[in-house]
Amino acid sequence: MATARLEKVTKYYPDHLAVDHIDLDIAEGEFLVLVGPSGCGKSTTLRMIAGLETISEGDIWIGDRRVNHISPRHRDVAMVFQNYALYPHMNVYMNLSYSLRLRRVAKAEIDVLVHKVAGSLHLTGLLGRKPGQLSGGQRQRVALGRAIIREPKLFLMDEPLSNLDAKLRVQTRSEITRLQRQLGVTTVYVTHDQSEAMTMGSRIAVMNNGKILQTDVPRDLYSNPANVFVAQFVGTPPMNLLTCQMDKVAGSPRLLGECVNISCPEYAAERLAEAGERFLVGFRPEDIEIAGDDPGVGFGGAVKAVEDLGHELLITVSEGSTQFIARLPPTVAERVRLGDKIGFTVNSSRLRFFDTRNEQAITVG
Amino acid sequence: MRLVDHADRQDRWLPAIMLGPVLVCILLLVIAPLAWGLRISLTDSRMIGLGFKDGLTFKNYLSVLSDPDTWNAVWVTIVFSGGTVLGSVLLGIAAALVLDREFWGRGIVRVLVILPWAVPHVVAALVWQWMYNPDFGVLNYGLLLLPWIDATPKWLSDPDYALLAIVLVNVWKTYPFAVLLLLAGLQTISDDLYEASAIDGAGPVRRFFDITLPGLRRVLAIVVLLLLIWSFGNFVFIFLMTQGGPAGATNALVVHIYFETFRFFRAGSAFAMGSLLLVMSIILTSIYIMILRSQEDD
Amino acid sequence: MTDSPRSISPDTVLPRIFKAAGRLTAAATIVFLCSVGVFPFYWMFVTSIRPQTEIFEFPPQILPSADSVFEPYLRLFDETDLGSWLLNSAGVSVGTAFFACLFGAMAAYILSRFRFRGREASQVVLLMTQMFPAILLALPMFVVFSRLGLLDSLFGLSLAYLAFLVPVAALLLKAFFDAIPVELEEASMIDGASRIGTLFRITLPLSLPGLASTFLFCFIISWDEFLFARMFIRQPDNWTVSLGLASFSGEFVTPWDQVMAAATIITLPAAVIFLALQRYLVRGLTSGGVKG
Structure with a gap:
């Protein structure tokens, strides 16, 4: 168990910048998820922590040791690879015990540890098998077992679930979080799947183009995205973002735009006026509800598509070139028809604002 | 694929040590000899083993290029290589098409077809020499069994037939290689294409020219070049079966160079001819490498 | 109707x-x-x-x-030195195949796993070396070897064979190493093995089939080789099978039964190995060549 710290860590290849001066503080026992689209530099970051890539600039600390020039085998980290990287010529027992044998742990002790780990991962009956004789899920558990058997300072996991089918993936998520909590080992977990990140991470760092855009606990990431990218990357469907501008109508400030006609919350008016003529107003699909009688005010437009998921409705509403999605309870199904005009009200405290120029969140009030 | 870029100290000196033997090998046993040979070709020395005190001269090149024997050798090399390629490719395509079908016993047939490739060159030379024997050879016996043939050639000792005879042996030895490559190439052509074309109404002949041949284009290019390069350097068959004769009919460059050195002790002109051969090989090899490269981009 | x-x-x-x-x-x-x-x-x-x-x-x-x-088979061993030709060839072939694999594997590993300047170029050079007509190397090598006193010795002959076998072995083995996922080695190094330890515990065991195939391939190339042997070896004591067999053909009346008996014996090991390897050879000779 240890903390880990990344300071201005940078990786450049001859032809491009993969990781761009990122800072990250990982607390002891924390489950930190690095999430982002493919090619955003999250795997490279993880591999630099593991020692599989050299660090072009910056420092990485594990505990109080600077590990920039320490080889992977001396960093005391364990890693689970996307394709599991089980040694195909060794059976499960030998795979699990590989790191212990390299450290010349006594045979009897190895045997005890292997059986303990195998027991906790339901692998006891498979110890004699080679990886080629195992199912995907079993291989995945062996890969996990190989990581936990030596109680390293850090767990590093590189998309460990992406080779599993959808159902097994959801099961294994909770299995991994349970194990991590039980062992209390600091973990860095890389994934491109934001729902995996949201359900598993105690903290999440969202990366794009080699930069960390926001590091936060899942709830804050969801409700207070720091910029347009995070707002649209986290959540399915993503946060609605509508372009609008502020106008005084009959003395009180209003936000107007395609699909938008709402009164501007007073606490925000001053900051928004400073932010420029046009900005983005954002809200989550579940934060709005169908308005009673006055569809001219609030968010509105024509119903363009209705997706009935059984437990909820996803309704796409559009006006001009703008559209947004509303998530509604199934009870309103009869009231929504394709092509109908429809209006929504919103609790103004749920509204978020973003600058159109730098795409950063505008903090109001 | 990600390549290793570890923060491991061993990684700094390891590549140099591990590549060392190969580098030494290439430098001392390939590049140095080639350079040495080039240097000898530019001296006046007649005997192998003499130094370079004479200074540079293009005499060897001039005399070699003005010697009709050289051009005969170039011509024989071209006919030999071209004939080998033509024969191997045609036979190879026919065999590959047949072996690509499913039929009972295909595994064994495949092995039997490939068998000639597996025989050592010297063995092939001697066995064929025996079969070509003008008086007791089984080949002439077989020909005489055919109703329309009543006279048989003397094969290796007949200037009109010797080169053909050697080309036939070389085709026999190399076409299995073409078969293996073409079979692999056929497997990369998707069945969907054939089905689509059949649905569009194309007959077997159309399908061959519209789908099979274009699909094999790249493999064919590789086969042609490799066989050309190998035939250029083929020494054993000619040396053992005809010694370049009769009357220079099979005197290919490689054999010509060998005899210039060991029979006439004209090292300078031998190496000058070697340089010609080198240029021809480098051109073909470069094309070959370019084709392999372009394959990667697909 | x-x-x-x-x-x-x-x-x-x-x-x-x-x-x-x-x-x-x-x-x-x-x-x-x-x-x-x-x-x-x-x-x-x-x-x-x-x-x-x-x-x-x-x-x-x-x-x-x-x-x-x-x-004829019995007479061969009595009247000719077939026994010693076989021994000479076996010695040369095993020796060259072993060193070609050793040096080839070392280079192949680096070419497969490390990124460095000149990596692409060195692969092209390796490929080029196996494309030259052998006589272009044999002639100058003959001159050099005669000065070094390496002519007419099986050691010298083996050295000459290594000139073209080492690059071939390197290319064939690189294709094999490329097929082993890098992650296996990375996992091993994170698990606590050094690079050399990983090489011996993970990479080499997994590439055993490739090593065996490459070894056999080099073996039959040496077994089959004629030009270098013909130029470098004079004494009948040092003849390889190719030379021994070829020596029959110059005689005035060729003893065809003996020649064919010797040919049969010499063909057997080569043919068996060749047929066993054929699929792999095609792969190695084409795509494996310069695939990066």
């Missing part, structure tokens, strides 16, 4: 005829190719067991003689 369902229209007959003709052509091609492939071997063996008195007969008997003898 009514159309009975059994009536056969030209539309269905023609394709059937084509199909039957196609099958017949295919069958004929198969028979032809098999005979072409097999007959010389058959003839070699049949000649080798024919009594000397029947060899120079015309027309020749196609079937094995009723009085087949294996005596």
Whole structure:
């Protein structure tokens, strides 16, 4: 168990910048998820922590040791690879015990540890098998077992679930979080799947183009995205973002735009006026509800598509070139028809604002 | 694929040590000899083993290029290589098409077809020499069994037939290689294409020219070049079966160079001819490498 | 006349005829190719067991003689040095194959796993070296070796073979290393092994089939080689199988039964190895060549 710290860590290849001066503080026992689209530099970051890539600039600390020039085998980290990287010529027992044998742990002790780990991962009956004789899920558990058997300072996991089918993936998520909590080992977990990140991470760092855009606990990431990218990357469907501008109508400030006609919350008016003529107003699909009688005010437009998921409705509403999605309870199904005009009200405290120029969140009030 | 870029100290000196033997090998046993040979070709020395005190001269090149024997050798090399390629490719395509079908016993047939490739060159030379024997050879016996043939050639000792005879042996030895490559190439052509074309109404002949041949284009290019390069350097068959004769009919460059050195002790002109051969090989090899490269981009 | 369902229209007959003709052509091609492939071997063996008195007969008997003898095989070992040729060839072939694999594997590992300047270029150089006609290397090497006193020695011959076997082995083995996922080595290094330890515990065990194939491939190339042997070796004591066999052909009356017996013996190991390796060789010679 240890903390880990990344300071201005940078990786450049001859032809491009993969990781761009990122800072990250990982607390002891924390489950930190690095999430982002493919090619955003999250795997490279993880591999630099593991020692599989050299660090072009910056420092990485594990505990109080600077590990920039320490080889992977001396960093005391364990890693689970996307394709599991089980040694195909060794059976499960030998795979699990590989790191212990390299450290010349006594045979009897190895045997005890292997059986303990195998027991906790339901692998006891498979110890004699080679990886080629195992199912995907079993291989995945062996890969996990190989990581936990030596109680390293850090767990590093590189998309460990992406080779599993959808159902097994959801099961294994909770299995991994349970194990991590039980062992209390600091973990860095890389994934491109934001729902995996949201359900598993105690903290999440969202990366794009080699930069960390926001590091936060899942709830804050969801409700207070720091910029347009995070707002649209986290959540399915993503946060609605509508372009609008502020106008005084009959003395009180209003936000107007395609699909938008709402009164501007007073606490925000001053900051928004400073932010420029046009900005983005954002809200989550579940934060709005169908308005009673006055569809001219609030968010509105024509119903363009209705997706009935059984437990909820996803309704796409559009006006001009703008559209947004509303998530509604199934009870309103009869009231929504394709092509109908429809209006929504919103609790103004749920509204978020973003600058159109730098795409950063505008903090109001 | 990600390549290793570890923060491991061993990684700094390891590549140099591990590549060392190969580098030494290439430098001392390939590049140095080639350079040495080039240097000898530019001296006046007649005997192998003499130094370079004479200074540079293009005499060897001039005399070699003005010697009709050289051009005969170039011509024989071209006919030999071209004939080998033509024969191997045609036979190879026919065999590959047949072996690509499913039929009972295909595994064994495949092995039997490939068998000639597996025989050592010297063995092939001697066995064929025996079969070509003008008086007791089984080949002439077989020909005489055919109703329309009543006279048989003397094969290796007949200037009109010797080169053909050697080309036939070389085709026999190399076409299995073409078969293996073409079979692999056929497997990369998707069945969907054939089905689509059949649905569009194309007959077997159309399908061959519209789908099979274009699909094999790249493999064919590789086969042609490799066989050309190998035939250029083929020494054993000619040396053992005809010694370049009769009357220079099979005197290919490689054999010509060998005899210039060991029979006439004209090292300078031998190496000058070697340089010609080198240029021809480098051109073909470069094309070959370019084709392999372009394959990667697909 | 009514159309009975059994009536056969030209539309269905023609394709059937084509199909039957196609099958017949295919069958004929198969028979032809098999005979072409097999007959010389058959003839070699049949000649080798024919009594000397029947060899120079015309027309020749196609079937094995009723009085087949294996005596030429015995005479070979008594009257010629076939035994020592076999030993010489085996020694040279095993030695060169071993060192070609060793040096080739070292280079192949680096080419497969490390990124460095000149990596692409060195692969092209490796490929080029196996493309030159052997005589271009043999002649100058002959001059150099004669000065170094390496002529007429099996060691010198082996050294010359390494010139073209090491690059070939490196290219073939690189294709094998490329097929082993890098992650296995990375996992091993994170698990606590050094690079060398990883090489011996993970990479080499996994590439054993490749090493074996490459070894055998180098073995038969040395076994088959003639030009270098012919130029470098003089003393009959040092002859390899190629030289020994070729030495028959210059004689005034060739003892064909003995030649074919020797040829049969020499062919066997090479043919067995070759056939076992054929699939892999094609892969190695083409795509494996310069694939990065």
